[in-house]
Amino acid sequence: MPEYMLRRIMMLAPVLLITSFISYALICLCPGDPARLVLEAQLQGTPSQAQVNDFRADHGLNQPLMVQYVTWLKKAALGDLGKSLKSGDDVWDDYRARFVVSAKLFLAGELIAVLIALPLGIWSAVKANSIIDNILRVIALGGVSLPGFLFGMLLIYVCAVRLHLLPAIGYGKPANIVLPALTLGITGSMSLMRLTRTSLLEVLKLNYVRTARAKGLRERPVITRHVLRNALVPVITAIGMHFGHIVGGMAIIETLFAWPGLGMLLVDAASTRDIPVIQSFVLLGSAFFVGINLLIDLIYTLLDPRISYRAKEG
Amino acid sequence: MRKPLLEVKDLQIKFETKRGTIAVSDGVSFAIGENETLCLVGESGCGKSVVAVSIMGLLPAHARVAGEIRYREADLLQCSPGEWSRFRGREIAMIFEQPMSCLNPVISAGRQIAEAYAANNRCSKREALAEARRKLDEVGIPENCFVKFPHELSGGMQQRVMIAIALACRPNLLIADEPTAALDVTVQCQILELLHCLKDRYRMSMLLITHDLGVVAEMADTVGVMYAGTMMELSGVEDFFYRPGHPYSRALMNVVAGNALSPIRGSVPHLLEPVPGCPFHARCVDAVEQCRRARPQPRIVNGRMERCHHFTGDNSGRQLDQMVSSR
Numbered sequence: 001m002p003e004y005m006l007r008r009i010m011m012l013a014p015v016l017l018i019t020s021f022i023s024y025a026l027i028c029l030c031p032g033d034p035a036r037l038v039l040e041a042q043l044q045g046t047p048s049q050a051q052v053n054d055f056r057a058d059h060g061l062n063q064p065l066m067v068q069y070v071t072w073l074k075k076a077a078l079g080d081l082g083k084s085l086k087s088g089d090d091v092w093d094d095y096r097a098r099f100v101v102s103a104k105l106f107l108a109g110e111l112i113a114v115l116i117a118l119p120l121g122i123w124s125a126v127k128a129n130s131i132i133d134n135i136l137r138v139i140a141l142g143g144v145s146l147p148g149f150l151f152g153m154l155l156i157y158v159c160a161v162r163l164h165l166l167p168a169i170g171y172g173k174p175a176n177i178v179l180p181a182l183t184l185g186i187t188g189s190m191s192l193m194r195l196t197r198t199s200l201l202e203v204l205k206l207n208y209v210r211t212a213r214a215k216g217l218r219e220r221p222v223i224t225r226h227v228l229r230n231a232l233v234p235v236i237t238a239i240g241m242h243f244g245h246i247v248g249g250m251a252i253i254e255t256l257f258a259w260p261g262l263g264m265l266l267v268d269a270a271s272t273r274d275i276p277v278i279q280s281f282v283l284l285g286s287a288f289f290v291g292i293n294l295l296i297d298l299i300y301t302l303l304d305p306r307i308s309y310r311a312k313e314g
Numbered sequence: 315m316r317k318p319l320l321e322v323k324d325l326q327i328k329f330e331t332k333r334g335t336i337a338v339s340d341g342v343s344f345a346i347g348e349n350e351t352l353c354l355v356g357e358s359g360c361g362k363s364v365v366a367v368s369i370m371g372l373l374p375a376h377a378r379v380a381g382e383i384r385y386r387e388a389d390l391l392q393c394s395p396g397e398w399s400r401f402r403g404r405e406i407a408m409i410f411e412q413p414m415s416c417l418n419p420v421i422s423a424g425r426q427i428a429e430a431y432a433a434n435n436r437c438s439k440r441e442a443l444a445e446a447r448r449k450l451d452e453v454g455i456p457e458n459c460f461v462k463f464p465h466e467l468s469g470g471m472q473q474r475v476m477i478a479i480a481l482a483c484r485p486n487l488l489i490a491d492e493p494t495a496a497l498d499v500t501v502q503c504q505i506l507e508l509l510h511c512l513k514d515r516y517r518m519s520m521l522l523i524t525h526d527l528g529v530v531a532e533m534a535d536t537v538g539v540m541y542a543g544t545m546m547e548l549s550g551v552e553d554f555f556y557r558p559g560h561p562y563s564r565a566l567m568n569v570v571a572g573n574a575l576s577p578i579r580g581s582v583p584h585l586l587e588p589v590p591g592c593p594f595h596a597r598c599v600d601a602v603e604q605c606r607r608a609r610p611q612p613r614i615v616n617g618r619m620e621r622c623h624h625f626t627g628d629n630s631g632r633q634l635d636q637m638v639s640s641r
Contacts, residue, residue, distance in 0.1 A: 006359055207415040213429040215479060216403025218396075225429070226418050302418055305463045 004309035008294050016286055020076075023282040024069045027275055034273035035061055038085045041272050059085060072279060081283075082276035084269075091280045094265065099246065101171065102254070105184065106246045108177055112185025113192055114239065120189075121196025121235075126223060128212030130199060152183040152256045154176040169258040180257040181233030186252065188242065196235050203231040233303055248284035277291070317386075319347035320369070322486055327364055327373070327543075336585045338364045341617075342544045343612070346487065351513070351520040353530045353551075355566065356540035357582050362523045364491050365540075370408050371398040374511070385487070404434040407480035412490040413472035417464035417493075423475045424450065424460035430482035430487075435445075447480040453508060463638040470501035474508065481512060488513070488522045506532065527570055531555060532590070539563050542583050544594040544599045547619035559620045561598045592623070600624055 027034075035055040039047035047055075057064040060071060075082060081091040114122030124136045137206035137298065159179060160168035170176045212226040213219075214291055258264075262281070301305045327339035331584060338361045338567065346352045367373055369383055371390060383390040383569040385405060390398060390474070410416045428446035431437070437445075450460060453474040460502045464472055473493060480488060492501035506529060511518055522533055530537055530551065537554040539547040539562060547560040558564045565578045583589050589596065595605040608620045 020483050199576075207410065207412065208418040210367075211397070211410070211476070211479070212414045212429075213635055214370055214402055214408045216399055216401075216433045216483070218399060218433075225421075229420055230418070255455070266637070306419055 109184025125200035
C-alpha cells in the first residue's frame with residue numbers, strides 16, 4: 001500500500017510540470033499586457049510608459065518567456081509561490097484563506113446535495129417505473145439541464161428580492177451562506193440522484209440480491225445491507241470528484257453571490273493577468289485534484305474487499 | 315395417499331415484454347412428496363429455472379403467474395409479498411448456478427450464512443455467528459474460511475457456502491438450480507455427494523434442475539422432462555430410464571447413450587412464436603399429421619404422465635438397459 005501511494009505521488013511531478021507550463025503559455029498568449037492591466041487597476045488610470053517599463057523590470061516581465069517560466073518554476077519548486085502583482089500580498093497566504101472560504105460553501109452545498117440525492121435516488125430506484133419515479137426523473141432531467149447561475153438568480157429573485165427572507169450577496173453572517181449553498185446543493189443533487197438511481201437499479205438486477213431475498217430477508221435489509229453498499233461506490237466517486245469544485249470550480253456561483261472564495265480570486269487574477277496568482281492556482285489546484293483522486297482510490301479498498309493495491313506476490 | 319409437500323398445478327407463467335408476451339411455462343404440474351427428489355430435465359431455455367424461481371416467488375415484476383403452487387396447506391400464489399417471504403429460507407430454500415455471482419462480494423462468507431439464520435430466527439448476533447460456524451463445518455469448509463470473502467474461495471467452496479446459506483434454517487424443501495453447472499467434474503461429484511448426504515440428514519425434499527442424466531440416475535425419485543415451457547413427461551426414475559415413454563425423453567437419452575454423441579437435430583422453438591400442435595413435433599422422429607395440428611393433452615397411465623399422441627402406457631419394447639448399465 002505505501003508503495004502504491006508513493007508511486008501515485010511521484011506521478012504528481014509530471015502532471016504539475018505539464019499543467020503549469022500550459023497555463024503559463026496560455027496567459028502569455030492572451031491579449032493584454034500584465035504590466036499595463038495591473039498598473040491600470042492600481043492607479044485607476046492610464047499609466048505612463050516609464051511606469052510600465054519600471055514595473056516590467058521590477059517583476060522580470062521584460063525577460064524572454066522561457067526565462068520567466070523557469071525562474072518562476074525554480075522558486076515554486078522551493079515553496080515560494082511569489083507575490084501578487086496587483087496587491088503585493090503573499091500568494092500562498094491569500095490562497096489558504098480563500099480556500100477555507102470556498103471549502104465552507106462547498107461543504108454546505110454538497111451536504112445539501114447528498115441529503116437530497118441519496119434518499120430520492122434510492123426511492124426512485126426501489127419504486128422504478130412508478131409514478132413517483134417518473135416525476136423524480138423528469139425533475140432530475142430538468143435540474144441537470146438548468147445552469148447553476150440561472151437557478152441562483154431565480155433563488156435571489158424569489159428569496160431576496162421578493163420575499164426579503166435572506167441576503168442575496170455577501171460573506172460573514174451565517175445567513176449569507178444559505179442561498180449559494182442551496183444553489184450548489186440543489187443543482188448538484190440532480191445528477192447525483194440520477195447516478196444513485198441508475199447504480200441501484202444495476203445492482204438490484206444482480207444474482208446476489210436474489211440470494212438475499214431467497215434467504216427470507218425482508219425488502220428493507222435487502223436494500224440497506226446488500227444493494228446500497230455495492231451501489232454507492234460510483235456515487236461516492238462522484239461526490240469525491242465534486243471536491244475538485246473547491247479549487248475554482250464554483251467561480252460562477254461565487255461571483256454571482258459575491259462569495260470571496262477561490263473562484264472569485266481566479267476571476268480577479270485572470271482579468272488583470274496576475275501571473276503568480278494564476279500559476280499558483282493551477283499548481284495547487286492540480287495537486288489538490290490528484291490528492292482527491294488518490295483518496296477516492298483508497299476509499300475503494302474500504303468499500304470493496306476485492307480491490308487491493310498490495311503488490312502481487314510471486 | 316399422503317399429502318405431498320409441494321404441489322404445482324397448471325402453472326402458467328408469462329413474461330410481458332416489449333416484443334410481446336412470452337409463455338415460459340404452460341400448464342406445468344407436478345408434486346413432490348416428503349423426503350422425495352424430483353429432477354427437472356430438458357434443454358436450455360425450456361423454462362426449468364423459471365418454474366423453480368416462481369416457487370420462491372422471486373420472478374421479476376413483469377412476470378404474470380397463474381395456477382396454483384401449494385406448499386402444505388398454503389397456496390403461495392395467494393400470499394402477499396410479506397407472507398411469501400416467511401416461507402423463503404425457512405421452509406423453502408434455493409441454491410443457484412454460478413455461486414460466484416450469487417454471493418455478495420463485499421460480505422464475508424460467515425456473515426452471509428449468519429444473516430440467513432438471523433433472518434428467520436429470533437437470536438442474537440453471536441448465536442447467529444456460532445450457528446454459521448457449525449453450518450460451515452457441516453458443508454465441509456475449513457474454519458479459517460469463515461472470514462474470507464467470496465472471491466477468495468474456489469468455485470466448489472462458494473457453492474458449499476451457498477448450500478450452508480440454504481440449509482441455515484433447516485428448510486423442508488431445497489430447490490437446486492443446476493448447482494454443479496459452473497464447476498469442474500471432480501468438484502461436481504463432491505457437491506452432489508454433499509447434497510445427497512445433507513438431504514438424508516435433514517429429511518428434506520428436493521427439486522433438482524440439471525442437464526446431466528447421470529445426476530438424475532443418482533439422485534431422482536421422480537423425473538420431469540420439460541420442453542418449450544411444457545411438462546412432456548413425469549415418471550418414476552426407473553420408468554424413465556428403463557421404459558422412456560416420450561419421444562423427447564428417448565431423444566435426450568440417445569444423445570448420451572452409446573459411444574458417439576447423437577444430438578437432437580433442430581433447436582428449441584422460440585417462445586415468442588408458439589408452434590401449433592405438439593411443441594416437439596418439428597424435431598420428433600415419430601411425428602404424424604395429428605402432432606402438427608393438435609396439442610397433446612397430458613395422459614396419466616400407471617402413475618406416469620405424458621403429453622404425446624402416441625402414448626399408450628405400454629413402452630416395454632423400448633428398453634435402454636445398455637444406457638443405464640453403462641453408468
